[in-house]
Amino acid sequence: MKALVSVAEVAELGDDFEIDGLTIDERYLGYSLNEWDDYAIEEAVTLSEADVVDEVVVVTIGPERSEQTIREALAKGADRAIRIWDDAVANVDALMPEMKTRILASVVEAEEPDIVFTGVQSDDDAWGATGVALAEEIDFGWAAVVTELDLEPDDGVAHVRRELEGGLEEVTAVELPAVITIQTGINQPRYASLRGIRQAQQKELAVKSLDDLGLNESVLDSELALTELYEPETESETTIWDGEPDETAAELASFLRETEVIES
Amino acid sequence: MSDTLVVAEHRRGELEDISYELITAGRELADAMDGDLHVAVINGDVDSHAEQLDRDGVDTIHTVDYGKGFNHDVYTQAVTELADSLSPRTVLIPHTATGMDYAPAVANALDNPLVTDAIDLQYDEELTVAREMYSSKLESVIATDSTQAVVTVRPAEWPPTESDGSAAIDAFEAEIDEAAITSTVTGFEETVGGDIDISEADFIVSVGRGIEDEENLELIERLCDVTGATLAASRPICDNEWLSKGRQVGQSGKDVTPDVYVAIGISGAVQHVSGMKNSERIVAINNDSTAPIFDIADYGIVGDLFEVVPALIEEVE
Ligand SMILES: Cc1cc2nc3c(=O)[nH]c(=O)nc-3n(C[C@H](O)[C@H](O)[C@H](O)COP(=O)(O)OP(=O)(O)OC[C@H]3O[C@@H](n4cnc5c(N)ncnc54)[C@H](O)[C@@H]3O)c2cc1C
Numbered sequence: 001m002k003a004l005v006s007v008a009e010v011a012e013l014g015d016d017f018e019i020d021g022l023t024i025d026e027r028y029l030g031y032s033l034n035e036w037d038d039y040a041i042e043e044a045v046t047l048s049e050a051d052v053v054d055e056v057v058v059v060t061i062g063p064e065r066s067e068q069t070i071r072e073a074l075a076k077g078a079d080r081a082i083r084i085w086d087d088a089v090a091n092v093d094a095l096m097p098e099m100k101t102r103i104l105a106s107v108v109e110a111e112e113p114d115i116v117f118t119g120v121q122s123d124d125d126a127w128g129a130t131g132v133a134l135a136e137e138i139d140f141g142w143a144a145v146v147t148e149l150d151l152e153p154d155d156g157v158a159h160v161r162r163e164l165e166g167g168l169e170e171v172t173a174v175e176l177p178a179v180i181t182i183q184t185g186i187n188q189p190r191y192a193s194l195r196g197i198r199q200a201q202q203k204e205l206a207v208k209s210l211d212d213l214g215l216n217e218s219v220l221d222s223e224l225a226l227t228e229l230y231e232p233e234t235e236s237e238t239t240i241w242d243g244e245p246d247e248t249a250a251e252l253a254s255f256l257r258e259t260e261v262i263e264s
Numbered sequence: 265m266s267d268t269l270v271v272a273e274h275r276r277g278e279l280e281d282i283s284y285e286l287i288t289a290g291r292e293l294a295d296a297m298d299g300d301l302h303v304a305v306i307n308g309d310v311d312s313h314a315e316q317l318d319r320d321g322v323d324t325i326h327t328v329d330y331g332k333g334f335n336h337d338v339y340t341q342a343v344t345e346l347a348d349s350l351s352p353r354t355v356l357i358p359h360t361a362t363g364m365d366y367a368p369a370v371a372n373a374l375d376n377p378l379v380t381d382a383i384d385l386q387y388d389e390e391l392t393v394a395r396e397m398y399s400s401k402l403e404s405v406i407a408t409d410s411t412q413a414v415v416t417v418r419p420a421e422w423p424p425t426e427s428d429g430s431a432a433i434d435a436f437e438a439e440i441d442e443a444a445i446t447s448t449v450t451g452f453e454e455t456v457g458g459d460i461d462i463s464e465a466d467f468i469v470s471v472g473r474g475i476e477d478e479e480n481l482e483l484i485e486r487l488c489d490v491t492g493a494t495l496a497a498s499r500p501i502c503d504n505e506w507l508s509k510g511r512q513v514g515q516s517g518k519d520v521t522p523d524v525y526v527a528i529g530i531s532g533a534v535q536h537v538s539g540m541k542n543s544e545r546i547v548a549i550n551n552d553s554t555a556p557i558f559d560i561a562d563y564g565i566v567g568d569l570f571e572v573v574p575a576l577i578e579e580v581e
Contacts, residue, residue, distance in 0.1 A: 013398045015552040024402075097368065097378060120364070125397050127380050128359075133368035136340070141446040144336075144365040147455075161453065163516050164275070164361045167509070169453045170334075175446040181364075185503035223377045223410035227392065232403045234559040238548075241565050248565040249575035252526075252547065255563060259545060261467035261524045262491050262580060 001153055003044040003053045004113035006104055006131075007037040007073055009066035010124040022093055022229050033069045036119025040182040042189040043149060044117050045077035052151055053115070055079050059107050061100060063090065067205065074200035075192035082107060086209035088217045094226040097129040102219040103210070104130070105137045110213070115158070116179040120145050131181035141178040147186050151176075266299030269352040271343055272317055273362055274308050275334070276452065279316055282358040282417075284424030289385060289417055290356050291321035291425065296387035297353055300324065303431070306342050307331045314433050322431040326350075328438045336366040337445040342438040344373045347412065349436075354391060359416035361516075371414035379406050380416040391415075399533055400556040420538060459508055465494035468522045470513055470540070472498035474529015474550065474569055478506045483573055484528060490580050496520065498530045514539035529569050532557030549573070 009031050017028035047053040058073040059082040060066055070081045084103055092099065108116065116135075121128035135142035141158075147169065148161035153176070162170040163183050174180075192200070210219065241251040256262045270290040272283035287303065294301040300323040305313045310327035317325055328342040343366070347355050355374075357367040359381045371378035383403075384394035390409040397404050462468065469491070471484045481501075488495045495511060502512040513520055515535040525543035530536060532548070532555055540546070541560055548561035551568050558564050565572055 011398070013401050013554075015554050017554075019402070097380075098372075101372065123399060126395075126399075128364050129368040129371075129378055129380050131368075132365065133372040133378070136369035136372040142336070142365075142369070143447070145361045162361060162365065163455075164452075165515055166519070167455045167517060168275075169455055170449055171451045171453055173448045173450060178446075184499065188505070223413075224379065224406050224408050226404055227407045228403075228405035229397075230403055231401070232396075232559070236559055236561070238558050238561050239563050240558075241563065245567060245571035245575040246579070248567060249572055249579045252563070252565065252572075252576055253579040255547070256467075256491065256524065256580070259524055261493070 001053045001114040002055045002057070002112070003047065003115050003117060004108065004111055005037070005040050005044045005056060005058045005073070005078065005117045007041065007058050007060050007070065008034045008119070008122045009060065009062050009069040010034045010122050012123070019229055019231070022226050031065060031069070033072050034119050034122045036121060036123075036182060036184055038189040039184055039186050040117040040119050041073050041076055041078060042187045043182055046187065047151065048077065052153060057082065057111055057113070059084070059104065061085065061089065061095065061103055070205065071200045072192060074203045074205070075196040076190055077196065080204040081206070083205060083207050084209070084213065085207065086211070088210060088220060092220055094125070096222045096224050097127045097133055098222055099220050100130045101133040101137050103213070103215065104134050106213040106215055108134070108138045114153070114177045115151070116140065116177075118179065118181050120181045120183050131179050135179035141174040141176065142180070143172055143174050143178065144181045145183045146180050147183045149180060149186070266297040267302060267350060267352040268294040268297070268299060268354050268356065269302045269304060269347060269350055270356040271339075271358070272303055272305040272313065273358045273360060274305070274313060275362070277308065279313055280358070280360070281424055282360060282419045283317060284319060284426070285419065285422040286356050286358065286417060287317070287319050287322055287425040288422040293354055293356075293385055293387055299353065302326060302350055302352060304328065304343060304346050306339055307333055307335070318429045318431045318433075319425040320427040320429045321425060322429045324432045324434055326434050326436040328436050330438065330440050333449060334362055335445065335447060335449055336369065337447055338440055339366040340369040340373060341440050341444065342436075343370045345438050346436060347374055351412070353412060355412070355414045357414065357416045359418050363416050367414060367416045374412065374414065376412050376414050377408050377410050378414045378416075379408070382415050382417045383421050385415065396534065399531055401554055418534070455509060460494070460510055462494055462496045462511055462513070463518045463520055465520065466523050467491070467493045468496050468520055468524070468543075469493040469526045469528065470496040470498065470530060471501060471528050472530030473500045475501070478504070481506055483570070487573055487577055490577055493526070498536050527557050527561070528573065530557055531555045532560065
């Protein structure tokens with residue numbers, strides 16, 4: 001079996017930032033591997049170590065900077081990587097799920113995986129949509145928000161548990177090939193070993209443009225437009241206790257006594 | 265093309281609150297567009313569900329009876345067919361784990377744009393949807409002039425519609441392609457439980473990823489010891505297996521309503537907040553003054569937990 005894992009580098013906002021029109025200046029952003037994708041990589045690599053999967057290919061849509069993230073996936077045990085980027089993609093204000101779906105669909109067509117892993121969502125724009133949209137596009141089965149996976153390749157089935165609300169899980173069987181969107185906590189992602197990091201440098205990382213994938217810029221068409229980006233107004237009236245740690249701690253302690261949750 | 269179609273959610277025989285919230289959101293949108301509000305209810309005891317969904321403002325309820333409960337293949341096909349036949353301007357689906365399992369497929373099958381996790385919807389010639397980004401630190405507005413769009417709606421953002429309505433009920437004969445059903449739901453399983461029931465606690469100290477290391481948890485445990493607080497956590501702490509799943513507060517964990525909830529090193533992601541926002545009083549300790557937890561906290565300390573918590577322990581002792 002071959003596994004394809006889609007990963008994303010996500011942007012994180014620090015405590016100090018400025019909004020410039022519809023974007024945030026890169027100065028204020030930190031970049032890292034999307035938390036959910038870390039679990040997706042682990043799931044694929046574990047299956048590869050168990051010889052259920054014989055090749056793990058990771059794919060990302062991202063600028064050169066994101067190679068750091070994708071090397072991390074290689075260092076953790078993925079076999080090779082594909083990074084998709086070109087000027088047309090770079091010029092898009094906001095990469096909408098439908099665009100990612102069309103691009104990833106062409107990668108699936110070329111790679112012909114038996115199973116595709118994505119994270120449930122990416123931390124920064126939190127669409128939570130690409131995996132399931134992709135499955136529909138490529139005519140794969142799917143399961144979203146998965147916290148347990150048991151593959152039975154001989155029967156062509158994946159048995160999964162899908163996390164619902166309030167601690168309830170749904171037990172589902174999905175026919176392969178399938179797209180599985182991975183929820184955090186499904187496994188314990190490893191840290192890349194030094195040896196893994198060294199080996200990652202030798203692994204193939206192919207950079208492809210839309211043209212290389214046989215796509216044209218129409219895959220970036222969307223009827224959605226990002227029109228505003230702003231800091232939400234807060235309605236709450238929060239009392240902030242200022243001062244040195246011992247002063248703020250004293251305020252909190254007397255609050256706890258006043259509310260009688262601790263004894264005075 | 266100015267109608268709104270909303271899809272109800274039910275589980276194990278019960279309609280979920282989000283269904284009635286979607287009726288409210290859908291009615292507002294239908295009014296703005298001068299159109300009708302349609303509600304779809306798929307599978308289960310559709311007749312009794314339809315009766316319950318007959319709330320104020322609903323024009324027509326469409327029932328699709330093709331099985332006992334949720335199946336994403338059936339839902340995808342049924343909603344796609346309904347949207348083709350009713351041509352609504354907007355299709356509203358709950359942004360829940362269930363909605364996430366079929367809404368993107370519906371949008372893709374219809375070749376419609378999809379906007380997820382809406383917290384506000386407006387219509388004035390075009391549809392605009394407000395949603396959060398960057399872990400709730402920012403909001404964005406997405407506009408679409410598409411003739412049809414699929415939007416998933418965040419739970420608990422609209423009040424439920426309570427009063428009775430006088431909707432027409434239509435049994436929709438969906439032509440489900442049996443061969444395209446490639447998944448089977450075989451059951452449900454409860455996961456929480458564990459060593460303690462945090463949902464009954466009056467005083468909760470809850471710890472998040474700001475604690476950095478498993479070893480540092482000892483600090484928070486000591487605070488709980490000296491104050492008598494019950495220890496709870498955000499999801500990453502339980503994902504890491506540093507604490508049992510039974511201590512997780514939030515959407516996929518427990519709902520808590522203590523007199524005092526102290527959030528330490530927790531950013532305030534919506535899935536966490538949904539489980540603790542009904543606490544009587546909320547205190548946040550976080551070194552990032554822009555963390556969204558401060559938006560719902562009554563009291564806050566902007567500071568390093570590794571300085572504040574030891575000082576607090578000393579103060580209480
Ligand atoms: C379907 C789904 C269901 C989910 N269900 C849940 C759920 O039930 N419960 C839940 O909690 N989450 C849930 N999540 C995850 C949620 O989206 C967040 O990822 C999670 O709540 C973040 O936890 P956190 O606040 O501890 O971590 P982070 O978001 O990483 O925040 C850590 C915070 O600690 C602060 N900090 C760091 N160092 C210090 C210091 N030294 N002193 C003070 N502050 C510090 C930082 O400023 C930051 O605000 C769910 C997600 C999805 C997609």
